[in-house]
Amino acid sequence: MTTPRIYKTEAIVLRQRKLGEAGKIVTLYTPNYGKLDAVAKGVRRPKSRLGGHLEVLTHTAVVVAQGRNLDTVTQAQTVESFGGLRADLHRLSRALYAAELVDRFSPEGAESYHVFQLLLATLRRLVSAKNVDTVLRYLEMQLLGLAGFQPQLARCVNCERALAAAPSHFSPDAGGVLCPSCGPEGAGSRTLSLNALKVMRLLQSGSFAEVSRVRVASALAQEIEMHLRAYLIHVLERDVRSAAFIDRLRREDFWQPAGVSS
Numbered sequence: 001m002t003t004p005r006i007y008k009t010e011a012i013v014l015r016q017r018k019l020g021e022a023g024k025i026v027t028l029y030t031p032n033y034g035k036l037d038a039v040a041k042g043v044r045r046p047k048s049r050l051g052g053h054l055e056v057l058t059h060t061a062v063v064v065a066q067g068r069n070l071d072t073v074t075q076a077q078t079v080e081s082f083g084g085l086r087a088d089l090h091r092l093s094r095a096l097y098a099a100e101l102v103d104r105f106s107p108e109g110a111e112s113y114h115v116f117q118l119l120l121a122t123l124r125r126l127v128s129a130k131n132v133d134t135v136l137r138y139l140e141m142q143l144l145g146l147a148g149f150q151p152q153l154a155r156c157v158n159c160e161r162a163l164a165a166a167p168s169h170f171s172p173d174a175g176g177v178l179c180p181s182c183g184p185e186g187a188g189s190r191t192l193s194l195n196a197l198k199v200m201r202l203l204q205s206g207s208f209a210e211v212s213r214v215r216v217a218s219a220l221a222q223e224i225e226m227h228l229r230a231y232l233i234h235v236l237e238r239d240v241r242s243a244a245f246i247d248r249l250r251r252e253d254f255w256q257p258a259g260v261s262s
């Protein structure tokens with residue numbers, strides 16, 4: 001879509017970096033224009049009208065003026081601040097991961113309406129979901145689908161036979177599941193339990209309501225997370241930084257919000 005010289009849009013703030021004395025460059029995700037960087041002048045000054053409306057993870061309504069190089073945010077108004085995320089480090093770390101993942105998957109100008117809706121729904125779910133990791137697995141699988149990288153889970157990626165009700169192999173290199181006769185193949189392929197396959201299929205084609213009704217024991221959740229992470233690293237050609245932070249929180253069982261500043 002061609003962007004007009006001055007335009008209004010909803011956006012979710014994915015990240016920001018400092019610019020000059022008091023400004024920032026904010027990376028916004030919008031439903032119609034995709035991902036874009038825009039300058040926010042003076043937002044680091046305490047009295048800035050924009051500042052509080054452009055924090056990372058804020059769902060905001062902005063007015064943007066097109067510039068020769070970078071666009072400039074001229075107005076911003078918070079739509080949802082997701083305060084419930086910011087008060088809980090476990091939820092916050094997952095929300096930051098969600099924003100980073102969307103950022104990594106989104107070249108500028110790519111199709112964005114469904115990705116925007118998915119990210120918004122994910123942030124809302126993370127505020128109150130009992131199982132925040134299920135929210136992330138659903139985001140990962142749905143985002144892979146929207147970006148055209150959905151893993152093949154219906155049949156063997158090699159011989160194309162339907163998969164029998166038995167353990168198989170998941171191979172990021174091959175792009176999905178290898179049946180017991182074709183796998184394992186290559187260093188990256190790992191055993192895939194039947195239950196993990198079933199849950200991954202549901203993550204791919206079910207609604208979030210359906211997914212959240214399934215009870216997933218912690219060993220199974222770990223297995224699914226491992227497969228999806230290996231696949232994401234393969235697709236993105238690198239790790240997602242925020243995932244390491246979530247791992248650290250789990251190891252240290254460290255959840256006091258006061259720890260954010262350290």
Ligand SMILES: [Zn+2]
Binds near residue numbers: 159160179181
């Ligand atoms: Zn096969």
